[in-house]
Amino acid sequence: MLPLLWLIPTLPLAGFLMLALGGSHLSRRSVAVIGTGSVALSALIAILIAIDFIAARPPGLAFQQEAWVWIATADFSPKIGFYLDALSLVMVLVVTVVSFLIHLYSTEFMINDEGYARFFAYMNLFVGSMCILVLADNLLFLYLGWEGVGLCSYLLIGFWYRDPDNGRAARKAFIVTRIGDTAMALGLSLLFTHLGTLDIQPLMQRVTQQWPEGSELAILAAALLLAGAVGKSAQLPLQTWLPDAMAGPTPVSALIHAATMVTAGVYLIARTHALFSLAPPVQLAVAVIGALTLLLAGFSALAQKDIKRVLAYSTISQIGYMFLALGVGAWSAAIFHLMTHAFFKALLFLSAGVVIRSLHEEHNIFRMGGLRKKLPVAFWTFLIGSASLAALPLVTAGFYSKDLILWQVWSSAQGNSWLWVAGWAGAILTGFYIFRVVFLVFFGEARTAVPLETKRPGLRITIPLVVLATLSLTGGWIETPPFLGNLTLFSDFVQHALPPAQVIHDGKNDQTILELLAIAASLGSIALAYLLFLRYPYFIHSLMLIPVLARIRKFWGSGWGFDWLYDNLIIRPYLWLAYADRHDVIDNIYSMAISCTLRWLQKIDRHDVIDNIYSGLAELCLFLYRALSATQSGQVRRYAAAIAAGSIGIIFMGVFA
Template sequence: MPLLWLIPTLPLAGFLTLAMGRRHLSRRGVAVIGTGSVALSALIAILIAIDFIVARPEGLAFQQEAWVWIAIAGFSPRIGFYLDALSLVMVLVVTIISFLIHLYSTEFMIGDESYARFFAYMNLFVGSMCILVLADNLLFLYLGWEGVGLCSYLLIGFWYRDPVNGRAARKAFIVTRIGDTAMAIGLFLLFTHLGTLDIQPLMQRVTQQWPEGSELAILAAALLLVGAVGKSAQLPLQTWLPDAMAGPTPVSALIHAATMVTAGVYLIARLHVLFSLAPSVQLAVAVIGALTLLLAGFSALAQKDIKRVLAYSTISQLGYMFLALGVGAWSAAIFHLMTHAFFKALLFLSAGVVITSLHEEHDIFRMGGLRKKLPVAFWTFLIGSASLAALPIITAGFYSKDLILWQVWSSAGGSPWLWAAGWGGAILTGLYIFRVVFLVFFGEARTATPPETRRPGLRITIPLIVLAALSLVGGWIETPSFLGNLTLFSSFIHHALPPAQVVLDGKNDETILELLGIAASLGSIALAHLLFLRYPAFLHGLMLIPAFARIRKFWHFGWGFDRFYEFVFVRPYVWLAHANRHDVIDNIYKIVMSFTLKWLRKVDRHDVVDYIYSALARLCLFLYRALSATQNGQVRRYATAIAAGSVGIIFIGLFA
């Protein structure tokens, strides 16, 4: 494990090489450096994982310090790395998925004029994410946190000549800055009161100095939650993620599967001790997750763009992870994070093949009948969709989502209402993703002249096949009781994260919930088949009803969040930005002078002079009446006034 530092260093070295030498490198050289550096990082991560599991270091954690980053007034954060079960799972997911996306990109982006710049940004993205998950202190973690934020801006706006792409990149950068600002304040709060940002000592001091439910624990956890909500696109900061589809398809796969959006989930899991001491904030995590997974699921049902369907799906699945974190099912959240990385990367990359073969067509209603023309894309997209819909027994998504739903029901922090939200989300998931499957790959082509299709090469096909295999077998390391109760994943991750506090452990309950989960998956797929393949006329007729059409439009535009933010925040800010200070002052003067002139027109010059003397006369009359009121002939009031004055004079003489 001495090579741990190489995991983030190799992608960063690739970034520097490509950034400085891109004008002198051939496309093959760019591909070798960009993909090779990430491949080496993934290989080292795998070797370290084997060594970690076999050698089992003391405390099942390994720490490596490179050098002291800053040393001032007792504050000395390090460039240091911390490896435990949680960070090992995360770094394996990040490096392996990123390598497959890089390999895919070498063919997918081959015709782009900025080939080297693309891989430079991608390498910086991977290096920043590796820093984030391996950092042993929160300041170093925040460096990686901001690094992925910067890279998201660069990659979403990669085709910057299109103003739409630039706007989407700025939107992602600005919206996530809201969360980042809250997180930075939270870090200041933690250091001010606990004197360190080293994660492990910090969690020990939190336990020792802050009782459960203390105001400081709640405030710190709430601030960090806002940071996590921004990065993981949860309510109410979810609006940036659908627009992030402006970037190239491999960027969408990287952001949505292995990096950035999972950072918020990782942050809460890494600081689970702090969140456990703030029960109200932890409940807020669960409620935010439940609401997000439902709202995003409905929005996915109303989208026409294939990538935007997958974007809202990502928001919804991240909601499941937040739901699990909120009820204390830490390992279930990370398990679903891992399986989600497999099938969501697969779905985006398969969608990229479809889009490219149809000459950049994104509208699912202009597709159709592609299962024979694009067999690799069809089968891989079908496997990814089945895993996303939690098709029972044979897909990885079934095992991770089933575990979340069971622990939401049975854990001390769960409730039937939260479980109902998760179960309803499962129905929506199968419905919206198989809507895409049936519209894109079945039926007849919906264009007048079906476009020519271009089949993918090996560098695209190999990542699709590997991800498809992982989307099927990746969940077999954690099975429910009726399938053998295999707990390899949770047993390993529990060395870093505590197990869920189960209060309902009845086998009958678990069996019933398993059957309900299976019914949600199979029933939603069957319903999608009926609505979008067998009887599409019924749904078309339903949309002719004005009420249903308005609801669909409302869901299509993300429940109106963008419009609300546009009117409340964006337009006032843009107006102030376009109007300089002098213009604003001039406008104020114009308004004031306009009212003054209107008033003066109503009175002539003599009237104005009369107003001055009339005002003086009224002032004299008011003062006369006030003074005469003191001479009312009542002796008792005179005596009270004399006594009050005497007390005042004595007080002044004593204390002045």
């Protein structure tokens, strides 16, 4: 089965081409079959390859496949090639399986949308690009998939493009992530310039052999790659695009937040771990960024009213946990949490989609309530996803992955108590804000009636919810702590591609105490949410009447003011400089100069000969000013025509002069 590796990204891309070229002529059933079937086949092949890979155990537990040379110029000849090891196998399984479930859900959820074929075309391109990203054997090919998911995020976030707000959210996501992508491109250039290759495995070997730990080149290259990861994974300070990405359809939110895009930054750092290990300041920055992000996003989630924005800030926070793990060298723990997070976060978004659709696109959690019996499928699946997100002990996947991160943050050589405290405090916030949603949406009195004509979700929605709920409960049982059997199947497998964490505190008593503290954080936060939002809700209402607390809540709800800060420091000054109208700063300078000249000339006798000279010069300046101003029409096609004409003229003079 291993030679069929190339089919994993190819099948979704083939589905995209079929839908993009002929989707308008196909029935909705045919669109669903092509869109979902291509991803289903990709997932099936990935599963069969995983079985073959584990059973056959190729040399070095890695398999490489080259299709053809992509570019050949001088010493630079990157290939269209794929590399499969333990890390990329886990990633491709998560991407294809979760994406298939989201596609299946979408066939029913989006059935009445006029852009049905366009939706599945974009979704297939998204999945194909992500598969290229995680399977690429060189960083340039990886960058192609990287930019592909960026393009698809723009297309899908702005899918309902007739609403201007959706277009703005799509542009924001595209532009903000371009900041990190530009830094990443510079990092790739630096690596190739100094090491002569972008093939990932040879590159990491040369990094280790040629650059000493702490070297300036290693720090600079790692910092540039970190900037790319921060942008794509929505970490501080480039996290502002992700909450607005909720403008897209709910399956898009699930795909972006669970199986694709936001996990790309985590994968990039894990894949280039050898480089980050040689740059301790950058690796520490990864941990600090993760710790700050998970706390700030947790507080913001606590202040949101829109159910999807709560989940969006939750994603930012959980990716922060993964960055925290990467920063302390807990590579396998980060990927383990990436996997379990994909299960329960996709489940939460898809369950929320059922609620939103049942209430005719109502997003405000304070206008919901009492839906536990009216929407039982959505209730139980959302409850399971919330329990896993809150790391409910023993019975959820999130408990095993998050607690492994907390333990390794404490025990690893790069970790420390402050980072552990940040992770533990984030665990309290997580349980509190997600069960706030559970109690407000599904318990208490109904604030919005469920229409009688609302249909219960069909099998194409129910099956993905049930499967994801099962994975959210059982997906963590392959890595358990010592007091639950000390099963280490996941870390043992992934450590063929990623080094184990360097543990300096390995006392069982310490680990037991930390596990009990983590359990207390989970159960305590859920109990607190129950008391404040279900048992004694008037207490919260009373607190919010205090002006200081109300302002703090508003500040958190705005994402800590980052949008306001960027708007006033970057966007408004840029627009002011770029605004080519009569208020343009250059126009003002010309106008002031001409006005002053004319006023000065008026003081001279108009019959004087010298006066006529000055008057003529003034009129000439005024004429030139008006002529130049006329060229600033704001019409791009005229600028392009002028540039083209000038270029032709220069070429003509160069050839015939």
